Every structure is written in structure tokens, then in C-alpha cells.
Amino acid sequence: MSSLGRTSHSLIVLLCCGWIGAFSETILYAQPLEFEQVGSITAAADIVELQDDHAYVAAGHAFTIYDLSDPSAPVRRGTYTFPEQIWGFKLTESRAYVGANFFGLGILDISTPASPTLLGSFKSPGQAKIGALVETTVALIDHMEGVVFVDLSNEAEPSQIGTFFLEGYARDIVTLGSMAYAVDSPTGLYVFDLSGTGPWEPVGELQGPSPPQRSTEVFDLSGGQERRILCGVGGGDLQVYDVTDPVAPVKTAAFETPGRALGVAIDGNLAYVADGQAGLQVVDLSTPSAPRVVGGFETERPARDVAVGDSVVLVLVGEGSESEDWEVLVLAKGS
Numbered sequence: 001m002s003s004l005g006r007t008s009h010s011l012i013v014l015l016c017c018g019w020i021g022a023f024s025e026t027i028l029y030a031q032p033l034e035f036e037q038v039g040s041i042t043a044a045a046d047i048v049e050l051q052d053d054h055a056y057v058a059a060g061h062a063f064t065i066y067d068l069s070d071p072s073a074p075v076r077r078g079t080y081t082f083p084e085q086i087w088g089f090k091l092t093e094s095r096a097y098v099g100a101n102f103f104g105l106g107i108l109d110i111s112t113p114a115s116p117t118l119l120g121s122f123k124s125p126g127q128a129k130i131g132a133l134v135e136t137t138v139a140l141i142d143h144m145e146g147v148v149f150v151d152l153s154n155e156a157e158p159s160q161i162g163t164f165f166l167e168g169y170a171r172d173i174v175t176l177g178s179m180a181y182a183v184d185s186p187t188g189l190y191v192f193d194l195s196g197t198g199p200w201e202p203v204g205e206l207q208g209p210s211p212p213q214r215s216t217e218v219f220d221l222s223g224g225q226e227r228r229i230l231c232g233v234g235g236g237d238l239q240v241y242d243v244t245d246p247v248a249p250v251k252t253a254a255f256e257t258p259g260r261a262l263g264v265a266i267d268g269n270l271a272y273v274a275d276g277q278a279g280l281q282v283v284d285l286s287t288p289s290a291p292r293v294v295g296g297f298e299t300e301r302p303a304r305d306v307a308v309g310d311s312v313v314l315v316l317v318g319e320g321s322e323s324e325d326w327e328v329l330v331l332a333k334g335s
Contacts, residue, residue, distance in 0.1 A: 053309075280306060
């Protein structure tokens, strides 16, 4: 075959492969992800999380665990009541790290769902919102101090080992591996490496409009891309950052969802968004610079928070500011 013939043949193969790839992509998302409501938790709720077959719900001062072994009939197992309002919490396999306003950080043993037990607490200088764990260190969001670093080597007597004052109003913090990612309002994203012994200063920082202000998530993209993505809600949109290089985080997208994004949870490369009046929206982040909606579920009342597991999705819905009237929908993922 002549060189011209080989070139033409290669071009045809490339064009065909490109067409097949595009066709496959079309087929992949031709049928949007679908969901069916199979149950609900009708008790008051402000925040919802999901781990294995249990739902964790904060409502006012109360932290309650529900058994979802039968998603159509959630069973209340146990409750712990804090003296102050719960603003946020993070889960590990056997612990819940709860930010309870002026009470501070509460460390709950959740290994026995029927009786969550307070193991220890730490009073931060101001109002504690949420804490995320790296080994034996909790990075705690405090509205007065910014980020407070707490040593949990002795859970009964946690001790402060450092602080970092954020420029704005401290909002949320998440961790993955040894890295912690804090956001403030109105402009900042801060990256901390907690693998050392401190004192901790940000190894990376990015200032810009409309950063995530709540419900922040960080995850590693699947599919061999070797990229780490942080996303959260801010300004009513889904804000997406590439934090693969912790020294130089980059904002890749401010995605305008059909409604108003109020909460987000991650499953694989998919962001499940509590999207206000638009209900649940599922956004594919495989290409972080070009998010796209690939499914959803219409709710009768605005969706305010969301949690996702292997087979079910929890969507917190409600109108107005009285969370006593809100409820958590239990959705089964379609096949």
C-alpha cells in the first residue's frame, strides 16, 4: 500500500473510531438515570447523610440514626441530643464529628446505632460548624477562628494544636487522604497538607467569585484520569475545582443547574444535586470543565440536601424555614 493509501486508511479508521465513540457516548446517556421513591423519613430534618444501610439526620439539637435495611420502611434506632444546634457533621465508619454551635465539636460513637454515645468534646473559641478527620487530627470550621486543628489522640480530652484565620466567613471543610480543603465566603478556597506535625499553613489558595459555601465534596475522578476534583454549591450553582495540584487549585466550571443548587453528594464521577424547585439533578463531572445533567427526580417540594449510597438516594425536601415540616425521601436507583 502506498503512503497516501496508508494515510487515507488511517484517517478513515480515526474518523470511524471518533464516530463510534460519540455514538457510544450518546447511547450511554440516551436513557437518563431514573429513580423511584420507595419510602420516606417523615421526622424533622435539617441535614442528611447516608452510610452503608443507615441514614444520619440532624434536626435542631438532635442527631438521629435510622436503619434503612428495608428502604420502604425506615426504622429509627437512636438519638443523641446536643445542648446547641447542629450546623454540620462528618462521618467515619464508627464516629460522627458534629459541629454544634457554641457547644463546639462533639465526637459521637455511632458503632451501636441504637445508642450513639458522646466520647468527648472540644469547645472552640466561637461557633463550631463542622469537623473533618485526617488520622487523629480534626480540622474544625469555627466562625470566629477560621480553621481550628484539634488532636484526637485522646478522644475523651481533645486538645487544640493550631489555628488558621480565614480571610472571609468560614463555611465548610472536607478531607481526602492527608489533605484538607476549607472554603470561606465570599471568595476563598484553602488547601492544607496535614501529613506533618504543624503548624499548618495553606499549601495552596485560590480567591475568586462564588466559591462553594456549603455541602462541599472532594473526590478522585475514576477512569484512570488521576485528577482530584472539589465541588460544592455557591451562588445557586455547582462550583467545580481541579485540586490535583494542591499548590495551584484551578476553578474549572460554575455550572448553572436547572434550579438552585443547595446541596451535593458524590457517587463515582456523578454529583447528586439538591436543586431547590428542580428537585434532584444528577450531574456528570467526568469532564470537570463541562458538567452535564444526566438524570434527575422531580420532587413536590424544594430539594434542600442529598445523600447517596450504592442503591438508594436520600433527598431532604421542604418549604419555608421550619425544618420540622421537612422530610427525607428515600429513592431507589433505577437499573
